[in-house]
Amino acid sequence: MTIITTTENKKVYFASDQHLGAPNAEASFSREKKFVAWLDHIKKDAEALFLLGDLFDFWFEYKTVVPKGFVRVLGKLAALRDSGIPIYFFVGNHDLWMRDYFEKELNIPVYHAPQIFIINNKRLLIGHGDGLGPEDKGYKRMKKVFTFPLFKWLFRWLHPDIGVQLGQYMSVKNKLISGEEDAKFLGEENEWLALYCKRKLETKHYDYFVFGHRHLPLEINLQKDSTYVNLGDWIKYFTYGEFSEDTLRLKEF
Template identity: 25%
Template sequence: MSTPFPLPCPASRLAFISDLHLDSALPHTLARFTEFLRTLPARADALFILGDLFEYWAGDDDAGRGINRAVIAALKQTRDAGVQIYLQHGNRDFLLGQNFAQESGVTLLPETVLLHSAHEPVLLLHGDTLCTDDIAYQTFRTQVRDPHWQQNFLAQPLTQRLAHIDMLRQRSQQEKQTKAMAIMDVNPKAVLRALQEAGCRKMIHGHTHRPATHRWEQDGQHYERWVLSDWEFDHAPTRGNALMVADATWHWEVL
C-alpha cells in the first residue's frame, strides 16, 4: 500500500460517503444524491467521497454522457455553496481526471490519505487494497492502475473504451457468482498493517458494501474501522448512509 498523503483537516464539520455507483439506469439513486448535496451545506463544510461515485467512468471526454453532466453540475453547485469536496478513485471510476475535477470543483485525492483532524489522525481509502485475499482482483487492479496502461486505454476511441468497460462489468458479475464472500471482504491483517504503518488508530473506507463500525484492541491499542454503505434507491432493499463528523462526535446518517 502506498504511503498515505497527509491532509490537514479542512473543516470542523465533515461528511463521508462512498459507492454511489451513479448510472443512468439508477435515477432514484441519482435523485437521492442530488438532494443530499442540496441540503449538505447546512450540515457539513467538507465532503469526502471515498471512491465509486460513478458505476464506471471511461475518461473525462465521457463527461457529457447520460447523467454525468447532471452529477458534475450538482457537485459544482455544492462547491459554490461553500462545501469543499474531496474525491478518491474507486475500482469503478479510477479514470476520473483533472478535467472532471476542474469542471465539478472537486479535489482529487491519492488512494490513501491521512487526514489530520484536530483530535486524531484518520486513514481514508476506498478499501479495495485491503481485500488482499482476492488475488485475481489485486492482479487486475495493479494492471489498470498502471499509468502506461491508462494512457494506452485513454488513447482508444470512446466507443471502444465503453465496449471494453461493458465487457469487464459483465465478467465481474459472473466472477462474483463463484467467488467466496470472505475473499471479497477486507483482510484483518491488511487493515491492521495499514493502520500501524500510517501511525493512526481510525480508518474510514467503503468498497465492500458491508456498512458497520468495527472496534477492537491489539497490543494495548484501541482501533476503529468505519465502513461506509453503498447507495441503492432503485431496487429493494434500499440503502445508503453518510458518516458525519463534527469535532469529536461521529455518527451515521441513514439516508
C-alpha cells in the same frame, strides 16, 4: 496531511459506492436523484465532504471526452464547491481512470491512494479500500494491468463510443452491482480491510480508518480508541458517515 477543524455546528460527511450508471439507466437515475437529495440535505451544515470512490460504475477520461450523463450529481457537486464547501474525491476500482476533470472543472482534488487527514485533532486514514490487505489477490493483479500506462494509452485509442460502451458492459458484469449477489460479512477476523487496519496500527495510531469498496456498513473496534468504518453503499443501504465534534457515526438517508 490535511488538517480540518470544524466550526460551530458544522460536520464532515463521507459517502462511497454510488455506482451511477449501473445496473441500467432507469435504476441509476432513481439512485442519482436520491444521492443529489442527500447532497442538498447536508449542504446546510457541511464543513467538508469526502467521496470515497465508485461514484460512477464506469469512468474513463479521454483528453477531450468524458462519459455523458450524471449531470445532476455533477452540477450539485459544482454548486457545493462553488459555495465554499471543500470536497475530496478518492478514486475507486470502477472510476480509477479518473485524471484531472474533477480538478479542472469542479475544483475538487482527486486522490489515487489512501491519505491521512486530521479532523478536530483525530487522525483518520481515508481511501476507497480496493486492493488493500492480505486478500483480494485477483483484483490486485487486475489493477496492475488496468493502471499500466501502456494499457491506458491503448484503451484511449478506442473511439469513445466503443471504449465507454465496452467499459460499461464490463463493469455491470459485476454481480454485486447488478443485484444478483449481496456482499457478505466475513467476520472481524477475516475482513481484509480490518486486517489491513490492524497492521497499520502496528506502526502508527489512527483514531479512524474510513473506507468504502465492501458495500457493507461496518463499524469495527480495532482497539480501545481506534475504529474501522466502512461506509456501505448507495445501492442497497444508502448509508454515509457523519463526523461531528470528535466522533464518526454511520447513518442512513
